[in-house]
Amino acid sequence: MKRFFLSLFLAGASLLSAAGDLQVYAIDVEGGKSTLFVSPSGQSMLVDTGYDGFRNRDADRIVAAAKAAGVKQIDYLVITHYHHDHVGGVPQLAAKIPIRNFVDHGKNFEEAKDNAAVYNQYVKIRNKANHIEVKAGDRIPIEGMQVEVVTASGVAIAAPLAGAGQANPACASYKPLQPDTGENAHSIGIVVTYGDFRLADLGDLYWNQEHDLACPDNKLGVVDVYLTTHHGKKTSGSPQMVWALDPRVAIMNNGPSTGGSAQAWQTIHDSPDLVDLWQLHYATASDSAHNAPEKFIANSGEPCKGNWIRLSVREDGAFTVLNSRNHYEKTYEPSKKSSSVPR
Template sequence: MRTVLVSVLASACLAAPALAQNRAAKPLEIYVVDVEGGNATLFVTPSGETVLIDTGNGGNQAARDAARIVEAAKDAGVTRIDHLIITHWHGDHFGGLQEVARQLPIAHYYDHGANVQATPATDDFFKTVYEPLTAKAMHTVVKPGDTIPVKDLKWTVVASAGNVLMKNLPGAGRPNQYCAESKPDAGDPTENAQSVSSYITFGKFRVVHMGDLTYNKELDLMCPNNRLGAADLFIVSHHGQAISNSPALVHALHPRAAIINNGTRKGGQPDAMKVLFSSPGLEDLWQMHFSLLSGQEYTVPGAFIANQIDQPDTAIPIGQWNPPAQGQQAPPAPVHNGKAYYFKITAQQDGTFTVTNMRNNFSKTYRPGTANATR
C-alpha cells in the first residue's frame, strides 16, 4: 500500500509542473467584435477566464450586436462572462447588454458609477435592465489604481469617473515629449470623459483599452510624465475620433499595432488617422470598416479591413468626406447588418502576438525586437 501511495504522489508531483507549463504555453486571446461603431472586446485567458468590455449598440441594433458578441464567444469556447466592464453610459457601449446577458451568464459587473449625462433611454436602461442584472450578480464601481482580479493577467484601471491614475505603473514615469504637441481643448462634460480605461499585461505583452476617454483626460493621465509606459497593442480610443487619440497618448504608448472599432461613417476621422499613422514604431493599423470620413487618403489596405457592407461595393472616395452644410441632412451611411467578422489576437507571454482578420484569414505576427511595417 505504501508503494502504491508513493507512486501516486510521485505521479501527481510530476503532473503538476506539466499542467502549469501547458497553461503557460497557452495564449491570451482577444476578440475585437464588429458592432458598427460601438464597442465590444472579449478577452479569454489561458485559464479560460473571460472579460468583456462593453456590449455594443442598443435599440433595434441590440439583437444584431449581441448575436455577434455571442458568436465570437462561442468560437472561443466561452459559455459565460466572468467580468463585464461597461466603460461609460452611452448606448453604443451598453446597448446590447440585455441580449448578451440572456445568452451568456455574467458573474461580475464593473462600471465608473453614476451617469453624468442622463437621458430618458439611459434612465430606463438602469431601471429595467442594469439594476435587475447587478442585483443578481457581483457589482463593483472602479476607480483609478484598482486592479480587476483576472487569472493570468494584470488588469489595472487607469481612468474612471473623470479621474486618472496619479502614480506611475512599473517602469513608467519618464517625461512625455509628446505633451508639447497636444494642446488641451475646451473640455468634455459628457460620459466619454468618464470612461473606464484599462492597461492590461500578460507576461511581457501589453494592451491598452481606453474606452471613449477624451483628449483632456488623456493629457491628465500622460502629462507631463508618461504614467503608463509603452504598449504592444492599442485598441484605438473612441472609434478613431479626433476628440480622443492625442499624440501625448498614442505616440507615447509607442504601440506596434493598433485596431480601430469604427463604422463606415463613425470614427476613423482624418485628424485621428494622422496621429495614428505618424505614431513612432507603429507597424500596422487594422480597421473594422473602411471609413468614408477619411476616404482612401487614410484608409488602410483592404487586407487589414475586417468588414464590407450590405450594398453592392462602390468605390471609396479618395479624399475625406465633407459633411453637408448646416441645416442639410446627410445621406444614410452604408448599412452592414449581414455577416460580420471580428479581429482575433493571440498573444504569448514573451510579447509575441498575432492579429488575424477573420474575413480573409490574413494574419500578421509581431515579435519582440523586430519590425516589419506594411505601410
C-alpha cells in the same frame, strides 16, 4: 488515411498550443464597442456590449465570438461608460450567456432622458449578479493576466505604472478641447498585461482626460497594441497620448460612418514605432489615404457580416493578428521596448 490522421494531429496540436495564449477578439458592433479577452486560465473578460435592438445583432455577434473562443460564460463584464453603444446591449446579451461580475465606474454622469433609460435597464441586470465598482489604481481580478484600471470617473492614476513615468516631449504642443463633463470623460480605461505583452484600452476617454495620463509624464508606458479610443474620433486619441503609448499595432473599433476620422487615423499612423493599423470597418467618411490597406480591414461594403479581428498572444510578447473576413494573419515578434517594462 494516414494523411487524414496527420491533419487531425496537427489541428489538435495547434489547438493545444493556442490554449496557453491570451485571446482577444475585437468584435464588430457597427461603430459601438465590444472586446472579448480570454485569459490562458480560461476566464473571460468582455469590455462593453455594443447596442441594443437590431434583432439582437450585437449580442449574437458577441456570443458567436465567445463560442469561437470556447467561452460559456462571461466572468467579468467591464462597462467603460453608460452610452448606448457600449452598455445598450447588456439585457440582450444577459439573456443569451451567463454574466458573473459586472464592473463599472458607479455613478451615471449624464441625466439626459435617453441615457438615463439605458442606464436604468443596465442596473436592473447588474443587480442580479455581483457588482464591482472600480476607481483608478484598482485591478480587475481575472486569473491569468493583469488588468489595471488607469482611469475611471474622470480621475486618472496618481502614480505611473511600473516602468513608466518618462517625460513626454509631445506635451509642449498640447492644446485642450472644450471641456466634456459627460460619460466619455468618465470612461474606464485599462492596461492589460500578459507576460511581456501590453495592451491599452481607454474606452471613449475624452481628449482632455487623456492629458492626465500622458502629461507632463507618461503614466502608462509603452504598449504593443492600442485599441483606439472613442472609435477613432477626433475628440480622443491625442498625439500626446498615442505617441506616448508608442504601439506597434493599433486596432480601430470604428463603424463605416462612426469614428475612423482622418485626424485620428493620421495621429496613429504617425506614431513613432507603428507597424500596422487594423480596422473593423472601412471608414466611408475618409479617403483611401486615411484607411488601412484592404487586407487589414475586417468589414468592407454591405451587407456587413460582422467579421472580427482576433489577437493570439504568447507570454513572451509575440502575437498574431487575424482578420476573420479574409483569414489574413500577421505575426509580430516580441518587442524589446515592452519586454523591458518591469512586471
